[in-house]
Amino acid sequence: RRFVLGARDLVDSVAAHSPARFALIVFSLAICIFTALLSLPVAATSGRATPLYDSLFTAVSAVCVTGLTVVSTATHWTFFGQVVILVAVFVGGLGIITLASVLSLAVSKRLGVRGKLMAQQSMNVETSKLGEVGTLLRTVITTSVAIELLLALMLTPRFMILGEPFGQALWHGIFYSISAFNNAGFTPHSDGLVPYETDLWILIPLMLGVAIGSLGFPVVMVLIMARNNVRKWTLHTKLTLVVSAILLVGGTVAWAALEWDNARTIAELSIGDKVIHALFASVMTRSGGFNLVEQGDMESTTMLLTDALMFAGGGSASTAGGIKVTTIAVMFLAIFAEARGDTEVRAFGRRIPEGVMRVAISVLVLGATLVSLATGALLAISGATLDRVLFESISAFATVGLSTGLSGELPPIGKYVLSALMFAGRVGTITLASALALRQRDQLYHYPEERPIIG
Template sequence: MAEAFRDQFVTARGVVDRLARRSPARLAVFSFAGVVMVFTLLLLTPWATASGRSAPVVDALFTATSAVCVTGLTVVPTGVFWSTFGQVVILVAIKVGGLGVMTLASILGLAVSRHLGLTQRMLAATEVKTTRLGEVGSLIRVVVITSTSLELLVALALFPRFLVLRQTVGEAAWHALFFGISAFNNAGFVPTAEGLEGSVGDWALCVPLIVGTFIGSLGFPVILNIMRNRKRPDRLSLHAKLTLVTGALLVLVGAIAFLGLEWTNPKTFGPLNVANKVLAAVFQGIMPRSTGFSTVDIGDLHETSWLVTDALMFVGGGSASTAGGIKVTTLAVMLLAIVAEARGDRDIEVFRRRIPPETIRLAIAVTFVGATAVLTASLLLLQITGWNLDVVIYEVISAFATVGLSTGVTPDLPEAGKYVLVVLMFVGRTGTMTLGAALALRSRRRVIRMPEERPIIG
């Protein structure tokens, strides 16, 4: 029996090894899907729910996908429906998903094959944006250690506040840890029954969540680059500079927009004093990066605020981060291309660096695929639910960008609609990432090039 088990393991190891060499992107997607299935099965157990009865399959699958894809959309209240065991399963799923689909695939390759092939190293290097292929294994360990350390720092900052709210030491520690991991991984899951809507002016609670979300949305390449060059910020990579500058501008623009649009809204910012209005605006401006926490009822926001949120969610956060969307560097590259074209510049230059044409083509491909996914899912949900377009667009972009913000209609989705969002969350988390890596690896040189001719544009 032992020999048969060993033979099966060797066979499985050989299959994974061949898949890692020939199609690392496919291995990453299969690995991620396998992780989703594991957590779905765990949530289907009777002791995962507070009632002691097994959850419906679609609700368990939806919650597991939302957790692993660090989205935060829920069809059942996390703090009420799931037991302590169920919430622990969700928290572990968030942690695993936050490490990133490519990092997860690399860990699988190291565990099963005990080595990484050249192709897989290149794909993992694309994910963490490092060019030294020999460092990928050690870099994965740094990613795990760094993310865990930052999550614990956010939890430590939140712990005293939960004690002040008259929670026991155990409850305060649990909620602080849950919020810390959820914030850094941009997951948006809330373990308390009342949520965050009563904390709109709570600076001690909101500020750590804002900081944790922003750092998590930067991406591991940027965090590591800042750590390595903290004494010489002028040596930051172009990717780090674009992510920091574009991300900060988006937060500023979003906060100003929410402040102006919701200033007099009696259901949201209207009753607040000026300081708390600013806090609420910054909170709402940064959470669409991909976290999905909200201190006000999203359904009470003006529709113009929904539109601003849609745009911020679609862009998302930094590459190789826990955030979703098409990523801020994609937006930055496309804006720089527009500026260069308007000025008549032959090259796209920023921070004394030139961006190659291949990067522009990749940015266009990622944006187009993202927009197509949103359009397709919107058409399906409109047909399934009959809801208004503004509501459907909001839910769809939130799912695609793995944000988790909702107007409150997600629990009311028909079963078919829930499956649509499950697929969209999975595509949103793995699609743009694997697409970018796969297209980058498919770059090829041709000996013979066709004659050049320009079609009319515009």
Template sequence: MSGNAMGRRPSITVRHGLARVREAVSDFAAKSTSRFAILVFSFLIFVFTMLFSLPIASADRQVTPIADALFTAVSVICVTGLSTVDMATHWSLFGHVLVFIGVQIGALGVLTLASILGFVIARRLGLRQKLMAASDTNPLRSHHGPVAEGQAVRLGEIGNLLVTVAVSALVIEAALAVLLFPRMLLDGINPWDAAWNSVYYAAMAFTNTGFTPNAEGLAAFENDYWFLSILMLGVFLGSIGFPVIYALSRNFRRPSRWSLHVKLTLVTTIILFFAGALAFILLEFNNPETWNKWNLWDTIFQGFFLSAMTRSGGFSTVDIGDLNGSTLLVADMLMFIGGGSASTAGGIKVTTLAVLFLAAFAEARGREGVEVFRRRIPQDVLRVAVSVVLWGATIVALSTIVILQMTKAPLDHVLFDVISAFATVGLSTGLVADLPDAGVYVLAVTMFLGRVGTVTLAAAVAASQSGQLFKRPEERPIVG
């Protein structure tokens, strides 16, 4: 046998082996795209946990305890912003780079990320990969039955959506960094640190993570309206969702061509933004521990800033633990709602809230169907919305009970931090830093479940739905 033939045989064997791996992955993804996506996310968390535990990742070149490394990895990949260590001082340059890369990966979303990896493996964007990415923009696609494509992005446009995800993230973060950089220089920060801090803050704003590169956090910028406004802009753009960004990029001046999803997302987001700001201003204006030191205009601005950050931003100019109990409760509600679908924000999503309110309004008016913006919302959308809220509330309740039993901490503080973890917000009353290892693991699981999404998780547990060819007799229980 010639040497050339012997050299070609290992090459052919390797190609065949890679082909079998790609085929196996594609088959697994086809059987359950949700489980495949969760597997990808879990693998990423494992990899980043190992990297964060390395001595090179910490500033003191010591091994980071596994509980802290795991919690940081989950918080980074789930773009949450909570931490059991001082993020600014604990990590080395290598650790900060890991954080930066991790939030960029996590911001892509569970199913979108799995779709891109599937594309890399299969070397093409086939129907399976398009379905995976599409389900991140419209969770109804994880269920059997007809789906109104106008509610999100059409299946044929998923390739363009993935391009929009990557390009919009790059362009928006770059623009935010350019706007922040001169301000850093004016504050006396040297050019290198100003450049790094600008890029870092831009990424943490757009991904709705909320980590800060400096130990004092936003204390140095609490009265810098330009700086804080740029952060709010980044959080808003990240929280409305990539399908909305995609639609606006194509039809910004033609609102009549916006889909119902885009309209509901924007309208509900704006309403919650102003309602939250008004509530915070009224509840905190005379609190000597927080806003009492500011004048009227400062108080109004801080109210809007906190309203934006509790939607998933994670930045704060005040100590959250000093807020009134009533303020914490309002923040709980805003955090639980979160941002738009297929966004860097967490929570049950604003469209879920909108659908539930529209259904309640239709019921109060005695109307059988749910209609808005001259469109009818089908009943299966309402069922999914109810399921999302119930699953989310169950996760929050169970996590709160367990951590309350562990720590004996005040209920309002525990509930706030648990919802912050579930909704991947990143704000904390200070409870997270004092949690025992068992509590750290519980909160890490809460973050994971919140980021993966209740619909995705439910679809992963019930990998397939069996059709039923008969209907049982109908009977109406008493409700209410």
């Protein structure tokens, strides 16, 4: 008992003093455990131990809710293996949401009373309720499980109608609901969602789950609490919803326009099915990772569009990856402010502090640098073409999971590079942003101002 208390004190102390380091440790530990479990002979249908580069890759992909695979989820792994993957997705998803929320709270505590009030406001929960990590975790778990159960309830009957026995239909319902809400993109069917490509009863719950999951916990809480009372919405909620809507509609229109006559993908389909495919692609590209068409069969222009949408990603403190929609919002607001000649960056009647802009630049530049370096390394390792390598790198960085199949073709060293990229993309962006925001302090003395020429 003394040992447990001691360990708990240690955890509390690390979490309080260096939340970013705490995040790294927790995620690394989780990945080690799931790698060990997936390496067991009982996890593979072959009955033999899966090599480290494949089990590590799968564990990282699951814990980071990426969904990239190097072996078929349906045929390589046993039921035990699939359960391990699903648990890893569930734990990883909860961990990411909780961690990002805790870090946002930690930022708010350092920001003094005013910042604290704002952050509580942005979580839309009372101080007393969110004071402890435990309470926050409970709220996150309750909300997540409730939404996942709802999705599973919608999906299971459909799989039964399609002829699956109850047990299997329930398993598939649960698997897809957890995979969707956590933006993980793993599928338990060997040919993925392709057999259901016109089945709205399956596609709509998946799109709903992914879309809600990608908004992020702070936004979901505001929507649950404040409902359609827009005046109570936080700035963060408004920015997230507006940019998500723009990317969703813009992505759908652009995807449809580029693929409309592509005989390898949707040219043969009815107009209604084409629109569904475009909408589905637009929802899934920003982190869900499910796909209805072979990604390598898309036009090269569509792959470029997909690259851009994947890099953008979803909402902060969500299971979606990428540089996040608020980062994009803040950058464009800064540009509009410049164009109008304003000295303040404003949105919805609020002023966005200057420090936020610098965090946004940092996240953008870090992301672009990581993707560029990984692309360079994988070009050298795989000898594949730039379009495929860039696609796989951005998919890994933004934990999307869409793929032209390159991950599976890579030699072990390439799989380790992608594993590292998934980890850095997932844990890196959330911890970096909070670590940076946490360190902000006022300077005691000021330097004289001087203006370099830009552009």
